Amino acid sequence: MGKNLVQKIFAEHLVEGEMIAGKEVAIRIDQTLTQDATGTMAYLQFEAMGIPRVKTELSVSYVDHNTLQSGFENADDHRFLQTVAAKHGIYFSRPGNGICHQVHLERFAKPGKTLLGSDSHTPTAGGMGAVAIGAGGLDVAVAMGGGAFYTTMPKVVGVELQGELRPWVSAKDIILEVLRRMSVKGGVGKVIEYCGEGVKSLTVPERATITNMGAELGATTSIFPSDELTRAYLKAQGREQDWIPLTADADAEYDEYIIINLSELEPLVARPHSPDNVVSVRKLGPVPVQQVAIGSCTNSSFSDLMIVAKMLKGKTVHPNVSLVIAPGSKQVYTMIAQNGALADLIAAGARILESACGPCIGMGQSPASAANSVRTFNRNFEGRSGTKDAKIYLTSPEVAAATALTGVLTDPRDLNIEYQKIALPEQFLINDNMIIPPAEDSAEVEVVRGPNIKPLPVNEVLQNEINAGVLLKVGDNITTDHIMPAGAKILPLRSNIPAMSEYVYAAIDETFPRRAKEAGKGIIVGGVNYGQGSSREHAALAPMYLGIKAVIAKSFARIHRQNLVNFGILPLAFVNEADYDGIDQGDELIIEKLPEQLDAVEIMVKNLTKDVEFKTIHGLSERQKEIIKAGGLLNYTKN
Numbered sequence: 054m055g056k057n058l059v060q061k062i063f064a065e066h067l068v069e070g071e072m073i074a075g076k077e078v079a080i081r082i083d084q085t086l087t088q089d090a091t092g093t094m095a096y097l098q099f100e101a102m103g104i105p106r107v108k109t110e111l112s113v114s115y116v117d118h119n120t121l122q123s124g125f126e127n128a129d130d131h132r133f134l135q136t137v138a139a140k141h142g143i144y145f146s147r148p149g150n151g152i153c154h155q156v157h158l159e160r161f162a163k164p165g166k167t168l169l170g171s172d173s174h175t176p177t178a179g180g181m182g183a184v185a186i187g188a189g190g191l192d193v194a195v196a197m198g199g200g201a202f203y204t205t206m207p208k209v210v211g212v213e214l215q216g217e218l219r220p221w222v223s224a225k226d227i228i229l230e231v232l233r234r235m236s237v238k239g240g241v242g243k244v245i246e247y248c249g250e251g252v253k254s255l256t257v258p259e260r261a262t263i264t265n266m267g268a269e270l271g272a273t274t275s276i277f278p279s280d281e282l283t284r285a286y287l288k289a290q291g292r293e294q295d296w297i298p299l300t301a302d303a304d305a306e307y308d309e310y311i312i313i314n315l316s317e318l319e320p321l322v323a324r325p326h327s328p329d330n331v332v333s334v335r336k337l338g339p340v341p342v343q344q345v346a347i348g349s350c351t352n353s354s355f356s357d358l359m360i361v362a363k364m365l366k367g368k369t370v371h372p373n374v375s376l377v378i379a380p381g382s383k384q385v386y387t388m389i390a391q392n393g394a395l396a397d398l399i400a401a402g403a404r405i406l407e408s409a410c411g412p413c414i415g416m417g418q419s420p421a422s423a424a425n426s427v428r429t430f431n432r433n434f435e436g437r438s439g440t441k442d443a444k445i446y447l448t449s450p451e452v453a454a455a456t457a458l459t460g461v462l463t464d465p466r467d468l469n470i471e472y473q474k475i476a477l478p479e480q481f482l483i484n485d486n487m488i489i490p491p492a493e494d495s496a497e498v499e500v501v502r503g504p505n506i507k508p509l510p511v512n513e514v515l516q517n518e519i520n521a522g523v524l525l526k527v528g529d530n531i532t533t534d535h536i537m538p539a540g541a542k543i544l545p546l547r548s549n550i551p552a553m554s555e556y557v558y559a560a561i562d563e564t565f566p567r568r569a570k571e572a573g574k575g576i577i578v579g580g581v582n583y584g585q586g587s588s589r590e591h592a593a594l595a596p597m598y599l600g601i602k603a604v605i606a607k608s609f610a611r612i613h614r615q616n617l618v619n620f621g622i623l624p625l626a627f628v629n630e631a632d633y634d635g636i637d638q639g640d641e642l643i644i645e646k647l648p649e650q651l652d653a654v655e656i657m658v659k660n661l662t663k664d665v666e667f668k669t670i671h672g673l674s675e676r677q678k679e680i681i682k683a684g685g686l687l688n689y690t691k692n
Contacts, residue, residue, distance in 0.1 A: 057307060058299065066080040077674040087190065089116045090118035091590065094590065108198060117410050123545075125503065126549075133506060136500045153350070154350040164183060164279030167185075170187055171590075182276065184274060189619055210310070212246065212311045213312045214248070216315040221466045223451055231270065232269055238270075257282060258477070269328040269432065321449075322334050328433060342425045346418060348413070353379060358378065358450070360454070361378070367401075369401055376457045377411075384481060386408050414544070420443040426438060427457075430445075431447070432586065433447050434532045505548055512688070518643060518646065520644075522572060532584070536558060569600055570600075577601060578605050582608055590620070603623040605669060628667075636660060640663060641662050642658055642659065651671065656669050
């Protein structure tokens with residue numbers, strides 16, 4: 054039996070375990086990336102391991118999230134990131150060089166390599182034929198230290214693309230269609246592997262849009278083959294030597310299979326407040342729109358912005374619409390400046406932002422109260438934009454540009470604009486002057502720490518029992534934005550866990566931090582797909598700091614579940630989901646003889662308030678059990 058692409062790369066990097074779906078495996082990591090919202094903590098954790106220099110082939114530290122310097126905190130942390138990178142063998146991408154995933158695709162990603170990133174959209178590099186996985190910062194720190202990355206061997210879903218996209222239909226519509234079919238939890242425990250004749254019609258940036266937003270499926274990662282189009286992209290980036298051909302065998306088998314006929318797709322939109330709430334633009338109708346935002350790691354490439362510029366050239370943005378555009382990288386920004394597209398965007402009334410994440414993580418450009426905002430981003434969770442009652446719609450750049458012109462959600466096919474396919478340049482503008490290589494002599498580098506960087510909180514070893522109250526009960530699809538919000542107010546506190554913990558679950562219950570501190574310990578009860586969204590480990594680290602000992606949920610998102618384990622918080626799933634209904638906030642729960650129960654499949658939990666008992670399962674590997682017992686991965690690694 055032939056191998057699919059995932060099996061080939063996993064086999065090449067396998068360190069431990071058997072490649073059987075559902076079993077734990079460990080793989081060698083070639084590259085790592087961090088960004089500043091997660092990287093500060095990751096490097097504090099790396100320092101705590103006492104390893105002088107990274108052991109990966111390549112590690113890059115990007116600054117792209119917290120570039121809004123409204124106080125000293127962000128600038129101080131950028132200085133820390135630059136000096137710690139220089140000292141420990143890490144390349145440093147300066148503020149203004151671009152969004153980590155866009156820059157990594159342009160300058161560093163390689164077919165056949167493994168990439169681990171402390172950002173959930175790390176799978177962007179799967180558009181290059183890499184196995185690129187998002188994880189918590191502590192997992193990335195371990196990988197930088199030469200440790201393997203442990204994960205459940207995923208199932209592989211083959212997505213066969215047939216035909217070609219029609220005019221005004223784009224790669225964003227492909228991934229929205231996949232989300233419509235599979236849902237935000239349909240990819241958990243799976244890798245999405247694209248194949249078929251339709252792949253040959255998609256450029257690497259288009260493929261990267263699809264793999265980027267595969268994170269919204271809950272998938273471990275997504276991947277495309279490395280073919281002649283991959284080679285052409287790398288050649289245009291001056292990196293043809295990095296190319297290798299890499300495809301699935303002709304007789305490869307998949308655990309699941311989906312067929313999408315590209316020629317049947319039409320412009321789609323994800324309605325508030327979930328990326329899988331997808332319908333056609335025409336079906337939804339002319340929704341009045343007050344803001345349009347184009348950019349993010351999903352849709353800020355050269356070709357994305359060129360199609361927008363061509364649509365807006367000689368026209369003016371609707372008077373009721375605020376249009377903001379963020380180029381994905383310095384390379385993109387410079388190229389559209391040199392070819393005149395930037396001038397066309399400015400003349401049309403667009404507000405040009407710096408090359409950074411910006412509005413996507415609530416860092417500026419929050420919509421007006423109760424406004425409708427159309428964005429080319431990847432997430433539209435409630436409140437993520439910075440305006441709680443805003444409604445966020447996710448679309449392609451083509452739909453976003455058409456909407457900016459009309460003031461209502463618009464299918465670009467309904468405008469009298471001639472369609473022009475954007476061809477990738479034969480040669481991109483290459484200037485890596487904003488990427489700083491590490492110092493040759495680490496001893497000469499002093500790591501600079503600002504006052505906002507506080508000591509890393511460390512959990513205690515697992516006790517014989519957990520006896521605590523249910524401090525919070527929440528529903529399905531709780532995101533890491535619910536647990537630990539982002540935005541201009543909170544993100545600058547990412548290296549100060551005591552300060553950041555004051556905002557845990559504040560969007561749902563602003564009394565939660567106070568009640569948690571008063572109780573000293575607690576349990577959270579959740580529904581389906583608990584912890585979906587961002588990889589931010591702060592959504593586990595800050596609750597751990599507040600004394601959360603366990604989370605009992607119907608099911609968990611992959612990255613967040615691992616982050617809970619990494620910080621010694623016990624993740625338990627209901628055996629009978631109906632038991633969820635029998636628990637109320639404030640109930641006292643007890644889990645006895647924990648070390649013994651961990652060695653069994655099921656763990657019994659007693660509800661002392663209701664005088665009932667129910668079953669849960671931990672699903673932990675032998676290694677994960679030892680991590681929980683040690684009080685987290687840092688303690689386990691030290692031991």
